Amino acid sequence: MKLSNSFQTALVGLKTNKTRSFLTILGIVIGISSVILMMSLGDGAQGLILKQIMSMGPNNVYVEPGSFDLEGADMTQAMMEGMDIKTLTLDDMDAIEKDPLVESVAPMVLNVARVVYKNNDKKVTVFGTSPAYAEITGGRTILGSNFNDFDVQSMAKVAVLGYKINEDFFQNENPIGKTIRIKDVNFKVIGVMEEQGSQMFLNVDDYVYIPITTVQKFLLGINHIQSSAVKIVSQDKIDEAMESIRLILRERHNIYNPEGDLSKDDFKVVSAKESADMMNIVTGILTMLLSSVAAIALLVGGIGIMNIMLVSVVERTREIGLRKAVGARKKDILYQFLIEAIVLTGLGGIIGILLGIVFAYLAAIVLSMALGTQWSFVVSLKSIVLAFGVAAGIGIVFGIYPARKAAELSPIEALRYE
Amino acid sequence: MLFEIENLKKIYGNNSVKTPALQGVSFKISSGEFVSIMGPSGSGKSTLMHIMCFLDRPTYGQCKFEDKSIDDFNDDELARVRNKKMGFVFQSYNLLSRTNVFDNVKLPLIYTGFSKEKENELVEQALKSVGIFHRAFHFPNQLSGGEQQKTAIARAIVNHPSVIFADEPTGNLDSKSGQQIMDIFQKLNDQGHTIILVTHEKYTAEMAKRIISLKDGKILSDELVSLRHYAKDGLIK
Ligand SMILES: Nc1ncnc2c1ncn2[C@@H]1O[C@H](COP(=O)(O)OP(=O)(O)OP(=O)(O)O)[C@@H](O)[C@H]1O
Ligand SMILES: [Mg+2]
Numbered sequence: 001m002k003l004s005n006s007f008q009t010a011l012v013g014l015k016t017n018k019t020r021s022f023l024t025i026l027g028i029v030i031g032i033s034s035v036i037l038m039m040s041l042g043d044g045a046q047g048l049i050l051k052q053i054m055s056m057g058p059n060n061v062y063v064e065p066g067s068f069d070l071e072g073a074d075m076t077q078a079m080m081e082g083m084d085i086k087t088l089t090l091d092d093m094d095a096i097e098k099d100p101l102v103e104s105v106a107p108m109v110l111n112v113a114r115v116v117y118k119n120n121d122k123k124v125t126v127f128g129t130s131p132a133y134a135e136i137t138g139g140r141t142i143l144g145s146n147f148n149d150f151d152v153q154s155m156a157k158v159a160v161l162g163y164k165i166n167e168d169f170f171q172n173e174n175p176i177g178k179t180i181r182i183k184d185v186n187f188k189v190i191g192v193m194e195e196q197g198s199q200m201f202l203n204v205d206d207y208v209y210i211p212i213t214t215v216q217k218f219l220l221g222i223n224h225i226q227s228s229a230v231k232i233v234s235q236d237k238i239d240e241a242m243e244s245i246r247l248i249l250r251e252r253h254n255i256y257n258p259e260g261d262l263s264k265d266d267f268k269v270v271s272a273k274e275s276a277d278m279m280n281i282v283t284g285i286l287t288m289l290l291s292s293v294a295a296i297a298l299l300v301g302g303i304g305i306m307n308i309m310l311v312s313v314v315e316r317t318r319e320i321g322l323r324k325a326v327g328a329r330k331k332d333i334l335y336q337f338l339i340e341a342i343v344l345t346g347l348g349g350i351i352g353i354l355l356g357i358v359f360a361y362l363a364a365i366v367l368s369m370a371l372g373t374q375w376s377f378v379v380s381l382k383s384i385v386l387a388f389g390v391a392a393g394i395g396i397v398f399g400i401y402p403a404r405k406a407a408e409l410s411p412i413e414a415l416r417y418e
Numbered sequence: 419m420l421f422e423i424e425n426l427k428k429i430y431g432n433n434s435v436k437t438p439a440l441q442g443v444s445f446k447i448s449s450g451e452f453v454s455i456m457g458p459s460g461s462g463k464s465t466l467m468h469i470m471c472f473l474d475r476p477t478y479g480q481c482k483f484e485d486k487s488i489d490d491f492n493d494d495e496l497a498r499v500r501n502k503k504m505g506f507v508f509q510s511y512n513l514l515s516r517t518n519v520f521d522n523v524k525l526p527l528i529y530t531g532f533s534k535e536k537e538n539e540l541v542e543q544a545l546k547s548v549g550i551f552h553r554a555f556h557f558p559n560q561l562s563g564g565e566q567q568k569t570a571i572a573r574a575i576v577n578h579p580s581v582i583f584a585d586e587p588t589g590n591l592d593s594k595s596g597q598q599i600m601d602i603f604q605k606l607n608d609q610g611h612t613i614i615l616v617t618h619e620k621y622t623a624e625m626a627k628r629i630i631s632l633k634d635g636k637i638l639s640d641e642l643v644s645l646r647h648y649a650k651d652g653l654i655k
Pocket of ligand 2 (some may be wrong): 463464465507585
């Protein structure tokens with residue numbers, strides 16, 4: 001018998017056993033699509049975290065108060081801690097800014113305060129910083145303008161609204177020139193930021209930006225800062241600049257630390273890249289979790305395929321016996337079943353891959369909406385190859401194995417098989 | 419000589435329970451014969467037929483077909499011989515249940531290597547000669563027992579084999595249908611096919627030219643039929 005004949009026999013066989021073919025394909029589709037979906041979610045999460053970190057710019061380093069905690073330099077956590085640690089001041093930042101490797105410095109103080117406009121009253125994150133912040137993060141105003149260095153020096157009571165804050169308080173009204181009350185202090189609105197989405201998992205559209213000196217003096221009554229973003233002149237100078245910043249701060253804080261033991265400092269300097277590396281450990285765990293879910297899905301799909309193949313063994317063994325009786329050689333039988341298995345896994349594979357990609361795409365859309373950020377849709381070749389490989393392997397092995405065993409029997413034994 | 423069977427033994431069961439189905443059977447059949455194998459249930463008729471048509475191997479003894487022993491062939495070569503030279507009707511038809519009559523009958527041909535047109539022509543011929551052509555696209559579960567049996571016979575003769583084996587081909591049929599079937603076999607025999615018929619009915623057996631009687635796996639008698647019945651006579655009646 002020619003191979004083309006085997007092919008035809010196999011196709012006829014598949015059409016004859018529609019339910020079995022359908023269920024096998026279904027098993028493969030479930031296995032493959034869920035693996036692709038899960039792995040896509042893992043990759044997407046990783047991408048999101050990286051993007052969040054990189055959204056602050058790869059050229060940036062962060063200076064935080066407090067000593068270096070080797071266990072985890074989580075920046076958001078550091079920001080929270082930073083509220084109580086008073087070691088860093090604006091003067092420190094001015095000193096850093098003088099370093100030729102440093103392009104600009106944006107000190108930060110975060111504070112949640114009641115903001116009132118007319119009868120609208122909300123708790124809002126008030127973000128005190130310098131004009132350099134918008135420059136470093138690339139944020140632009142869509143209405144009015146940002147505050148300037150003079151506003152910072154003069155502790156001007158001016159506010160720039162985040163995109164959503166403007167929508168919440170002013171709807172269709174022009175906010176420029178209006179007065180809002182923050183913690184019972186009057187501020188003049190001078191600008192509105194463009195929509196930025198989340199950065200570092202913080203929704204910056206929900207912020208009100210005011211000069212850092214104003215926050216320090218009128219809202220919090222403090223002299224220290226909580227954190228600072230420092231833009232370095234170029235990416236390849238980052239390590240050098242970080243070391244230089246450390247030396248400046250050690251000198252200013254009278255810390256004798258010639259060995260450069262980071263735990264002796266009362267501040268820490270972290271690059272965006274270092275933070276990304278930390279985060280990668282977290283996402284690695286996440287990906288592993290999702291992969292285990294995927295593996296279970298694949299196993300379930302695989303067991304499904306196995307079951308269907310094995311259940312039909314009795315019937316198929318008789319069929320094989322009959323085919324052998326009327327003249328099929330062992331080879332003919334094996335080809336027929338191999339082609340059947342290949343067609344099933346191929347078909348299931350294609351559908352599963354497409355469906356997995358569609359699911360991953362939909363998930364990306366849903367997650368983007370739910371998280372209010374751009375969840376990236378990634379389907380790696382690795383996930384496709386892995387999913388398809390395992391499902392196809394199971395499909396082919398369990399398609400052929402019973403056939404092989406049946407083909408070894410004498411026709412009479414196979415015909416009598418129960 | 420077409421068949422030379424010598425001291426053939428078949429013992430079923432490999433370890434604990436051993437069933438001797440054939441206990442030393444010897445005979446010869448030449449080309450063009452029409453032989454009935456008779457005997458009560460369990461006497462080893464089917465077992466003998468399966469060995470003769472190369473579907474099973476004997477435990478002991480010789481089974482030669484066209485002067486070549488079954489031991490000289492490997493499984494694939496046996497499949498080849500069965501495909502080209504033998505046709506068989508199983509006691510329990512063994513039709514593919516989800517496959518229609520036409521494709522069931524075509525089954526041996528797909529391992530022969532004819533062209534599509536030739537295949538269809540042969541199937542049509544076989545279906546017509548057993549009178550089941552009008553049921554070509556029915557499925558086995560839509561057929562009567564007799565129609566299933568006819569389908570099995572059509573499959574056995576579709577390849578124009580030189581030897582046709584039939585295990586109780588009339589077992590499930592009324593006497594008229596049975597006569598029709600036997601008429602087919604007698605005609606095939608007239609055309610030169612060797613027919614080996616397994617039956618336990620004396621009357622049917624006597625439509626052959628020679629009867630080999632088995633009992634408990636041994637030959638009881640082996641004689642020519644003196645008063646042969648002709649199926650077509652019965653049909654005219
Ligand atoms: N696969 C098998 N395994 C074990 N014993 C078997 C097997 N096939 C047949 N036998 C036994 O061999 C003996 C002969 O069986 P066989 O089928 O040849 O009888 P038979 O003459 O065709 O009977 P019947 O007229 O009922 O079809 C029986 O006793 C049967 O139980
Ligand atoms: Mg029998």
